[in-house]
Amino acid sequence: MRVSLKDVAQLAGVSIKTVSNVVNHYEHVTPAMRERVQRAIDELGYRPNLTARNLRKGRTGIIALAVPELGNPYFAELAGEVIDAAAEHELTVLLDHTRGEREREVLVSQGFRARVIDGLILSPLELEPEDLSARTDDVPLVLLGEREYALPYPHIAIDNVAAARSAVRHLIRLGRTRIAFLGARTDSPNRPAQLRLQGWREELKAAGLEGGERLAAPTGGWDRGDGAEGMARLLDSGVRPDAVFAYNDLVAVGAMRVLHERGLRVPWDVAVVGFDDVPESRYGAVTLTTISPDKKAIARLAVSSLVSSLERAAAQRVNGNGDAPPEQQPSVFAPFRLLERESTLGRR
Incomplete structure (x- = not known):
């Protein structure tokens, strides 16, 4: 039988609202109350119903990552890092493989999965600026890689x-x-x-x-x-x-x-x-x-930028200015380092 918020509230001796505040990480809960509720959660093995929570927020809880080559070890590692970073925000990642083809990148960027995903992280190779200028989809987008589009989307790259x-x-x-x-x-x-x-x-x-x-x-x-x-x-x-x-x-x-x-x-x-x-x-x-x-930094920057875009879009809808034009987003550069190994130094 599924454990409910009511069950946790009864065991902890608090209101259902207090349990909800703890589960949703609201700040205005005292440490003692948070610990009390968490003990009840652990004892009962309560797990939040993420589907119901996302439906209340008008979201699916799913984001997409589109890369040119899943068979390339770099993109495979990056995908793993994005999945880990997204999990910290209770998001599931849907992977798309564009093969670095412009037609496929346009299709992905124009939102052919718009009803399935809350946001998109895209690493394009062939996409042109005019392809994004013509974008009508309102799903938040974060760009990875070194192509500069001078458009109002967060852009994560290295120098x-x-x-x-x-x-x-x-x-x-x-x-x-x-x-x-x-x-x-x-x-x-x-x-x-x-x-x-x-x-x-x-x-x-x-x-x-x-x-x-x-x-x-x-x-x-x-x-x-x-x-x-x-x-x-x-x-x-x-x-x-x-x-x-x-x-x-x-x-x-x-x-x-x-x-x-x-x-x-x-x-x-x-x-x-x-x-x-x-x-x-x-x-x-x-x-x-x-x-x-730094693939971990690239992934974290991309996911956090996308989450910020989702929160900003939600706030605009609440405030009634959902049609406000987005502002230009500066590129963010992740760090890199040179690793010296045998192919230049020989065996020591």
Whole structure:
């Protein structure tokens, strides 16, 4: 038999309203009363009816997270962090896989799940500013990633230029002078790739080193096979770098495989730095030096921004100004750090 608020109130010797205040974390409850009610909750094993609570608030208690690639370890880890952060707000997360396709990202952003979800966290790759300008859905939206839309939606990112410069600076300090960037795609709207390429160029220029196009090696995509093919093409072109800064860890792993096959030792002949700090970077035969974005911070910032947007929208409805135009939201940057491992330092 399901335990009710009334059962808890009778055991604690308080009113149902007092139990409700404790369950809903209202501030104006004395510590002694809160402890008394909590003992009764624990003894009876009471669990709040979240469905009923959300219905009273006009919500579903569900938010969506839409990412380009669930198979990519970075996005898989990020999704786990978002789920954990959402659970702290008693929210359930619905996952969407856009495959980085503009049509799919537009569909998600325009609210095709509007009746199911309270809010959306979207990490777009191909979405254009005009796609969001035309958005008519009023479901709160938080954007992840490095594309800047200058629109009134919270935007969580990391400073990709600064992160790339940190990676290249590390290689320069180790005495590397012919540093390639693997994953250059000027034909793609992928903003992180463009920003990391920019950071690579800026740091080489600051050090007075070459950063020309022959060292900017394109790849067909950003997976292991793409990194292997790109590394092979670079070596076959006659270019012999003494270091590689890869767009991400998966590209770096593919590149290291080709370097091994060609008889080049990592890091002695060619040092390698990746980006994302996925689990594979920590457990390979040669552990990978990488830029590690703070995924937990990104997730928490995204969820807290979405919750704030939900609360703001609810307040506007109560106050009768639900049609008030939203204000421009500044970008929020999560921290990152460079993790130095064997692919640049060798085994100690």
